[in-house]
Amino acid sequence: MTALASDSPLLKPITLGSIVAANRILMAPLTRSRAHDDGTPSDLQVEYYRQRARAGLVIAEGTQPSQVGKGYTNTPGIHNDAQQAGWATIADAVHDEGGKIVVQLMHAGRMSHPDNSGEQAIAPSAIAPEGVQMFTKNGMKDIPVPRALETDELPALVEDFVNASRHAIAAGLDGVEIHAANGYVLHEFLSDSENVRTDSYGGSADNRARFVVEVVTAVSEAIGADKVGIRISPGHAAGGMTEKDYVDTYLSLVRQIDGLGLAYLHVLIEPTDPVLAAVKTVWHGPLLLNTGFGLDSDRDALEGLIANGTADAVTVGRPYISNPDLVERWTRGAELNENDQATWYGGGAEGYTDYPTLSEVSV
């Protein structure tokens, strides 16, 4: 690989609401299951994020806004003071290196097991993910049927997102990303197969978008829309869900949140999917693109997607796992470290904080 041109669009700064990112090679949220059992972030996480602070923006891993929102083992939370204190240490570490960091608020909804959260999962409707097993503290298990939320419980769920956002700002993080993608609770509200509600939150595309709009609006009012991003993955068939009318649903959602002044819209999608072009007709803020699991995040392809106006910036997942200095490696056209999939989730420093930087390799 050759070095990037100094005027490469990947290396240009970008303003995302109140955040100025030094480059457009942003770090995608990546669950790594290295938090303590009680959801407080560990010292290893502090080191991991410090190492990756040169990403224009670090979007930290899916983090539960409440205990029932916890899906997997050893994911961090951000709903109490102890968790906030841990995130404050992470924020300081990233800021000391000159970086920016937001945390992704991920309520797992039905993609959760009581062995991990200690509670029965909640969801828009009582429908279990199809044929999906989950890694729990007690091994692989089927995911049980979640409890459907009553209409009068929804304000409390909005409040969980608001409370978590306040903790994030109090921790010194630069903002939050609301996770409405990948089959978790907000995505479940959007889906026609997982949301069969008969109240005003189910049925039409507008109704299914309603709850997500309420969460984004409430969080924006609490901490400022310029510190709030949202991630969507239109049509992503997570846990067997379908989104038959996904263009309508996402047009409804994006049209309603466009005027809030959010920091960014983060879309996980193959760039040629027609929903991306459709959504862009109603979105006027910064657009971050993640090309998804189907395509590898390739430097030159991503540069082209910014150059041709498909996206304003890109987020990169797996290459950041194994290359803490990805920005430097891509800038210089250097080789990347090999990624060890066996150490993605859980465990200690191995495969987490021990991937070498270029300077460590050349010592």
Ligand SMILES: Cc1cc2nc3c(=O)[nH]c(=O)nc-3n(C[C@H](O)[C@H](O)[C@H](O)COP(=O)(O)O)c2cc1C
């Ligand atoms: C180990 C791992 C953990 C992930 N955790 C999250 C997560 O917490 N939240 C999220 O929105 N996406 C998550 N993703 C998806 C990534 O953000 C990204 O969309 C995906 O890796 C595709 O991008 P890439 O080709 O650059 O890796 C995860 C992916 C991987 C590989």
